Amino acid sequence: MQRKVYFLSTCDTCNRIMKEVGVDNNFEQQDIKFNPVTEEQVESFYKHTGSYEELINKRARKLKDALAENPITEDADYKKLLLMDYTFLKRPVFEINGQLFLGNARKTVEAIKVASGE
Numbered sequence: 001m002q003r004k005v006y007f008l009s010t011c012d013t014c015n016r017i018m019k020e021v022g023v024d025n026n027f028e029q030q031d032i033k034f035n036p037v038t039e040e041q042v043e044s045f046y047k048h049t050g051s052y053e054e055l056i057n058k059r060a061r062k063l064k065d066a067l068a069e070n071p072i073t074e075d076a077d078y079k080k081l082l083l084m085d086y087t088f089l090k091r092p093v094f095e096i097n098g099q100l101f102l103g104n105a106r107k108t109v110e111a112i113k114v115a116s117g118e
Contacts, residue, residue: 002098003094004029004030004096005018005027005094005095006037006094006095008031008086008087009033009034010033011092014092017112020113021116032086033086037083037089039083042079042082045100049102051075052076052078052082053072053075054102055082055089056088056090057089060088062085063088090102091103091104092104096112096116
C-alpha cells in the first residue's frame with residue numbers, strides 16, 4: 001500500500017489531521033518546509049486535479065502579494081507559485097494508492113480515513 005503525506009510541521013491543522021487519520025511509519029512523510037515539493041510532484045498532483053489553481057492554498061498570507069507581483073493570466077502561472085514557496089500549496093496532501101486527497105475539509109479528511117483503512 002502506497003501512502004504519502006505532504007504537510008507543514010508548523011501547521012496545527014496538518015498535525016491535527018495527521019493524528020486523526022493515524023499517520024504512522026506506514027506513511028512516507030514530507031515536510032514541505034524543509035523538503036519542498038518538486039516540479040515532478042506538482043505535475044503528479046496536477047494529473048489528479050487537472051488544475052494548478054486547485055492546488056493553491058487561497059488562505060496563504062503571501063498570496064495577495066505574490067499575485068500583485070505576478071498576475072495570473074493562465075493556470076500554469078499557479079504552478080510557478082507552487083514551486084516558488086511552500087506556503088502556496090493547499091495542505092495537507094495525501095497520496096494513498098494512486099488517489100490524491102487535498103486540503104482540510106471535513107469530507108476530505110473522512111475520505112482519507114476510508115482510503116487508509118482507518
